[in-house]
Amino acid sequence: MAGRGLNVDGSIAREGALSRVPHAFAGVVDAARARLVEAFGGDRLHSAYIYGSIPRGTAISGLSDLDLLLALHAEPTEADRLDARRIEQALNQSFDEIDGVGILLFSARTLLSELERHDLGFFVACLCTPLLGDDLAEKLPCYRPTPLLARETNGDLSLALPDWRRQAAKANTDNQRKGLSRLVARRIVRTGFTLIMPRWGGWTSDLIESAKAFGFYYPERAEQMRSAAKIGRAPSADPAVLRQLIDDLGPWLAAEYAAVHGEKAVRP
The missing domain is CATH 1.20.120 (Four Helix Bundle (Hemerythrin (Met), subunit A))
Incomplete structure (x- = not known):
């Protein structure tokens, strides 16, 4: 990297990686992956991502929260949101290492839209770490601090x-x-x-x-x-x-x- 969170070409580097997840949170991430597959597997889930302090490697056990983003094939429904809330509650109750769970739901179409190119698109490409499925970042541009x-x-x-x-x-x-x-x-x-x-x-x-x-x-x-x-x-x-x-x-x-x-x- 060139420093200040940039790649050598001056673009913003993706800030997280599964390899940076602290050992204390490895079980939390594994459980989240399993529950997402169980609830959203099949034809609903395009891809899933983890973001925040856990994939950045800076999470503090008992204080940090678990942040997830799901890219769905279709626009989120109330049933999707209900399943996400159930996962949030189950993970939060099962692991003392985390202080809260948040799951964001969007369609892959929205995340790749021109309107969201420099907001949600940037968020996925640079601030989210792939957890499941095909990475949408491959369809998004490089970003610079403009x-x-x-x-x-x-x-x-x-x-x-x-x-x-x-x-x-x-x-x-x-x-x-x-x-x-x-x-x-x-x-x-x-x-x-x-x-x-x-x-x-x-x-x-x-x-x-x-x-x-x-x-x-x-x-x-x-x-x-x-x-x-x-x-x-x-x-x-x-x-x-x-x-x-x-x-x-x-x-x-x-x-x-x-x-x-x-x-x-x-x-x-």
Whole structure:
């Protein structure tokens, strides 16, 4: 690699691999593969992928979650979503090594569509590790840290803020606030990183490194972003933390993002 998450030709390198899965999570990954084959095998599943800290080799036992993406031959149905939820619950209950399971469902057609070329397509090609089936990355282009990629990956933060405010208002338990703080903090840090990604000239999914890179270009917001990175790894139940993320850092970041890169193409 040329450094900063790039291949020698300057394209963004795929960040995970099954060979990097920590030994403590090998059984989790094997069980996930088996359950996916059992539930979605046959004519429903085109391919399956694992992403996040586990295939990057940075997962922490008891704290990290298991993230999966399924590419289906057809558009996901309610029956597909129900089967995915059953797998999530079964894996989470069976393994103390993980703190939550998330399964994303899309059709292969959607993942390869022109509209998703620089969002979900990039996600599959660079951030997902093949687990089952034929790898869709073979049908996708190489990606570089461009303003186009920045706009299409995270140029819609403003659309998430109202829903986060509604969720924060309804959250009445520590677990609910912790879950929301982790989701919001991770999204904000990754948006902050892609804001400066073309200038930084590389790619990282590491929250701490992302916040550090952001702070170089926006020193006046550096401390807030560093705090968000910490919350993304160790979520907080403090309502004040959510307010700072959703009502201060988030709106500023959304406005700055739109000014620098423009807004993401509208989805139907």
